[in-house]
Amino acid sequence: MLLYGASGHAKVIITCLRAQRGFVTAIFDDDPAKTALWQVPVIGTYDPTHLPTEELIVAIGDNAIRRRIAGQLRHAFGQxxxxxxxxxxxxxxxxxxxxxxxxxxxxxxxxxxxxxxxxxxxxxxxxxxxxxxxxxxxxxxxxxxxxxxxxxxxxxxxxxxxxxxxxxxxxxxxxxxxxxxxxxxxxxxxxxxxxxxxxx
The missing domain is CATH 2.160.10.10 (Hexapeptide repeat proteins)
Structure with missing residues (x-):
């Protein structure tokens, strides 16, 4: 699974996925100062060519921002x-x-x-x-x-x-x-x- 947003909400989603024996491959985030979250690499701004067949969850708690970001992405969405x-x-x-x-x-x-x-x-x-x-x-x-x-x-x-x-x-x-x-x-x-x- 890929995530968009290296936030506290992302930590909860990582925990959730790990409890299902899943894992997060990488996280997109617009803040260049962020390089990792719980040992998961934060790889920078969104790149639609990065693992294009992997599913993605927008890990942002704010509804309006989550909606705006989701509308810009090409990956299929997971849950x-x-x-x-x-x-x-x-x-x-x-x-x-x-x-x-x-x-x-x-x-x-x-x-x-x-x-x-x-x-x-x-x-x-x-x-x-x-x-x-x-x-x-x-x-x-x-x-x-x-x-x-x-x-x-x-x-x-x-x-x-x-x-x-x-x-x-x-x-x-x-x-x-x-x-x-x-x-x-x-x-x-x-x-x-x-x-x-x-x-x-």
Whole structure:
């Protein structure tokens, strides 16, 4: 597997791959000062001719940057699911996505492309996560929650059942979402209240 991004998030993905008896061959990164990460060589800016048949994961936590980078790459995208994650056989996980340690994905959940289901996150039955979503550590999506593209569900937050969270929303850490949210909303608190709606 190749990675793009020699970051802390890359360390977690390396750990995940090693737990599956996989390995990372090399990491692309735009910072010339980075030469290695956990003994994995960082080989500089993206080169589509480097191991062109190897799969790649974009190891960047920021949704907008991950989306921009993914759109520029020619390699096929891989995925990784940590062995400690509990993923029902009916769950679908898209290319480029990662399911990290201790996460739980329940029956008929659908996870899009380049999604991060982070450490200990819970995604319950029939949830639908569009591309480039990040469900941060310890967050919980109750049953039948829809999450739009590019949204961040912050660490330790809870989204009540049957809600729709719009695209490119930010749910602040520790929030409890009890109503559906429009696109581009930033919310925080218990119950979560809209503090800003960004112009697209």
């Amino acid at each position: 990784t699911i940590h062995p400690s994650a509990l993923v029902d056989a009916s769950v679908q996980v898209g290319e480029g996505s990662v399911v990290l340690q201790g996460a739980i994905l329940q029956a008929d959940a659908r996870v899009g492309r380049h999604v991060i289901i982070n450490t200990g996150a819970h995604v319950d039955h029939d949830c639908r996560l569009d591309d480039f979503v990040h469900v941060a550590p310890g967050a919980t999506l109750c049953g039948n929650v829809q999450v739009g593209e590019g949204t961040l569900v912050g660490a330790g937050s809870v989204v009540a059942p049957n809600l729709r969270i719009g695209r490119e929303c930010v749910v602040a850490a520790g929030s409890v979402v009890t109503t559906s949210l429009p696109d581009y909303a930033t919310v925080r608190g218990n119950p979560a209240r809209i503090v800003k709606i960004r112009q697209p």
